[in-house]
Each structure stands twice: as structure tokens, then as C-alpha cells.
Amino acid sequence: MDIFQAIALAFLQGLTEFLPISSSAHLILLPVLVGWEDQGLAFDVAVHVGTLMAVVAFYRKDLLQIITAWGRSLVGKAACDDSRLAWYVILGTIPVGLVGISLPDVVEDALRSPLVIAASTIVFAVLLWFAEKQAKEVRSTITLLDAIIIGLFQAVALIPGTSRSGITITAGLMTGLKREYAARFSFLLSIPVIALAGMVKGLELYKTADPVSWDLIFIGVGLSALVAYFSIGWFLKLLDKVGMMPFVYYRLILGIFLFTVFIGQFQ
Numbered sequence: 138m139d140i141f142q143a144i145a146l147a148f149l150q151g152l153t154e155f156l157p158i159s160s161s162a163h164l165i166l167l168p169v170l171v172g173w174e175d176q177g178l179a180f181d182v183a184v185h186v187g188t189l190m191a192v193v194a195f196y197r198k199d200l201l202q203i204i205t206a207w208g209r210s211l212v213g214k215a216a217c218d219d220s221r222l223a224w225y226v227i228l229g230t231i232p233v234g235l236v237g238i239s240l241p242d243v244v245e246d247a248l249r250s251p252l253v254i255a256a257s258t259i260v261f262a263v264l265l266w267f268a269e270k271q272a273k274e275v276r277s278t279i280t281l282l283d284a285i286i287i288g289l290f291q292a293v294a295l296i297p298g299t300s301r302s303g304i305t306i307t308a309g310l311m312t313g314l315k316r317e318y319a320a321r322f323s324f325l326l327s328i329p330v331i332a333l334a335g336m337v338k339g340l341e342l343y344k345t346a347d348p349v350s351w352d353l354i355f356i357g358v359g360l361s362a363l364v365a366y367f368s369i370g371w372f373l374k375l376l377d378k379v380g381m382m383p384f385v386y387y388r389l390i391l392g393i394f395l396f397t398v399f400i401g402q403f404q
Contacts (some may be wrong), residue, residue: 138176139240142168143353144360146176150184154331155324156372156386157265157303158391160188162254165297166395169251179286180344183354185335187361190323192331194362195369199325218278222325225279229288236292237333255390255395256371257298262388265307269381272310279322283312291326298392301327303384316376324369 149167153160153194169173200337207223210216280360290308294301302323342349375383 139191143356147357151361154188157300159300162298179349182338183357187358188365189331190362191365219351225284229284232288232292251399254298256391259392266385268307268310273313274315275313277318
């Protein structure tokens with residue numbers, strides 16, 4: 138991998154990680170479409186660390202309040218909205234963790250087909266459209282049932298092309314949450330998921346004997362973090378103004394394009 142490929146992939150990861158268009162699908166497809174070699178495990182770890190740093194930095198004040206309240210609840214202090222939110226994030230992370238542990242080979246290999254990505258891109262565009270159209274947006278408080286439903290939906294995001302943020306925001310809208318609160322919970326829920334994925338990939342990296350290009354690693358971390366930080370803010374403003382429909386249209390166009398490009402390879 139050269140520096141141009143590193144910059145392109147880091148920028149793409151940072152831009153798409155928190156948008157409802159699936160960062161994993163774009164990272165899989167770009168090298169396939171332009172004929173690049175696989176970027177390797179070390180770089181995957183780097184860009185995950187970068188996007189984790191971005192969401193932690195963006196929600197640093199919220200996280201401090203949530204973690205402080207959660208710590209107080211552990212030592213017998215009265216529960217509050219922030220402490221309950223911490224438990225809901227933990228609860229919402231369990232389903233995706235169990236599926237990832239139970240079916241690692243299916244997730245890593247069998248589902249990485251361009252046609253699987255094309256199909257899931259279209260299917261979940263339709264689901265996102267449905268959620269947007271029927272959204273009542275009547276609540277701004279996360280409940281235990283919300284956390285369970287959104288957590289179960291998040292497990293589906295292990296299918297490339299689904300989009301973790303897209304499917305969790307979709308679930309939040311379906312439960313009646315306002316857009317901004319569905320997005321906020323989705324992004325908070327991403328922190329343990331990205332951290333766990335990074336730890337798993339980091340452990341794999343530790344066990345491998347492949348050489349590591351540290352200059353490209355630092356580029357991957359830094360650029361993906363910077364782009365992801367601004368991408369979160371931009372997405373939240375766009376979500377408030379125009380909703381989710383632009384992403385629905387993008388997913389439909391992308392899915393049709395992918396079917397057009399790759400269907401001939403499987404005939």
C-alpha cells in the first residue's frame with residue numbers, strides 16, 4: 138500500500154463511519170473497484186482507532202457526565218438518566234458482541250461479497266426510507282426497551298453494506314425517538330463496538346508476523362480521526378435540516394450500480 142491509497146482509505150473511513158451508508162462496504166469496495174491490493178490488518182486497526190478517537194472527542198463532555206453518573210450508581214448512589222444511559226449502552230452492545238463471537242468466519246469471509254453488499258445496501262435503504270416516513274419523533278428519552286431493540290438491530294450491521302449507524306438510527310426512529318436522540322444514542326453505542334472491534338483486530342495484528350508500515354499507520358489514525366470528527370457534526374446538522382432521505386437515495390443508486398458492475402462476474 139502506498140501513501141495515496143492510505144490517504145484515500147483513511148479519508149473514506151472517517152467520512153463514512155458515522156453516516157448511514159456503511160463504511161465497511163466502502164472500504165471493501167474501493168480496492169476492488171480500482172484494483173488495489175488489500176490494505177492489510179494493521180491499517181484496518183489504525184482507521185478504527187482514528188474513528189474511535191473522533192467520537193470520544195466529539196462527545197467528551199457527555200461521556201464524562203455519563204461515566205461519572207454510572208460510577209456513582211455502582212457505589213449505591215441514586216440512578217439518574219445518565220447512569221441509566223450508560224447501562225443501556227452496555228446492554229445494546231451485547232447482541233452484536235454475541236453474534237460477532239459466534240459467527241466470526243461468516244462475518245469476515247462469507248458476507249464480504251460485492252453482491253451481498255449490493256443487496257444489503259438496497260434492502261436497508263428501503264428500511265431506512267420506511268423508518269423516515271413513519272417516524273413520529275415523540276420522545277427524547279431512551280428506555281430499556283429502546284436499548285434492547287436498537288441493540289438487536291445493531292447486530293444486523295455485521296452484514297457488510299448495512300451501516301451500523303444507519304440501522305441503529307432506523308431502529309431509534311421506529312421506536313419513536315426524535316432524530317437527534319436516535320443519532321446521539323447510535324454514536325454513543327458505537328464507542329464500545331468500535332473499541333471491541335479494534336481490540337480484536339489488534340490482537341490479530343499482535344499475533345501476525347507481517348511487517349507494519351508505521352508512517353502509513355499514523356496517517357490512517359490521524360486522518361480518519363480528523364475527518365470523522367467533522368463528519369459527525371456535519372451529519373447531525375444535515376439530519377436536523379433534511380432528514381435521512383438523501384442517504385436513502387445514495388444507497389439505492391450505489392446498490393444498483395454495484396449490481397450492474399458485479400452481476401456479470403457471478404453468471
